[in-house]
Amino acid sequence: MPADETLLKAASQGDASAVRDALTSGADTETRDGRRRTPLLLASAADHVEAAKVLVAAGANPDAQDDQRASAFLVTGVTGSVAMLHALLPAKPDLTLTNRYGGVALIPACERGHVDYVREVLKTGINVDHVNDLGWTALLEAVILGDGSTAYQQIVQLLITAGADLDLPDAEGVTPLQNALRKDHHALATLLRTAGAH
Structure with missing residues (x-):
């Protein structure tokens, strides 16, 4: 399996050590799946905090948006994960980025x-x-x-x-x-x- 595919799979499954290995093998932190989701977005959506931390340390972009305009940071407002919020803050996410409804991360968190x-x-x-x-x-x-x-x-x-x-x-x-x-x-x-x- 190519390194990029390995990285996407490892991130979605929350396998932090496999994420690290894929990055070491040359995988691109900004690779995308069929729905334009990055490894960091996949990890964030599934609340895989350790995998996300590895990706953030490798310079992954918390603002990369998929085909639904979700980003790793925006999705934390939906999941309500405080641990993931803190894992992503060192990557300095854009707090003004908006989802497909034109809302910032605070809004879905208040709704839910x-x-x-x-x-x-x-x-x-x-x-x-x-x-x-x-x-x-x-x-x-x-x-x-x-x-x-x-x-x-x-x-x-x-x-x-x-x-x-x-x-x-x-x-x-x-x-x-x-x-x-x-x-x-x-x-x-x-x-x-x-x-x-x-």
Whole structure:
């Protein structure tokens, strides 16, 4: 098997020592599979942290995007892996890179209720008020797509503490507080009101 294929397979399986061996054999860190996924993206999507660390140390690009516009860094917002987030930060990922919905990594993490990840990614200085192609911020995603449970209450509080614009409306002009009331997310509405939202 050619070194590049070996590297892609090893990264997808999380075999860090095979990743190292493939790189030593001359495999290209930026080789792509049929869906344009790099070894680092494959490792990140499957949360193979040790394999990712080997690739990052070899200079792999955390911003290389596949045919769905996913990158190794962006996919951490979907998986919510704090360990992978920290493994990729030394590679200095582009925090402004957007996925196929026009969102930064923070947004899917808020939508999916990844509290610990949201807490950590906010420390990077990522834009808390980034608006995606749907016209939604991370706060709007947490309110509209979340279920109002404790996890989403914690995320909304983290976004408030991070200085999110509480009155930035969605594409229809509806604010996070108005959306929370529409969905009967009373705890979220209370949090937003207490923080001064309108």
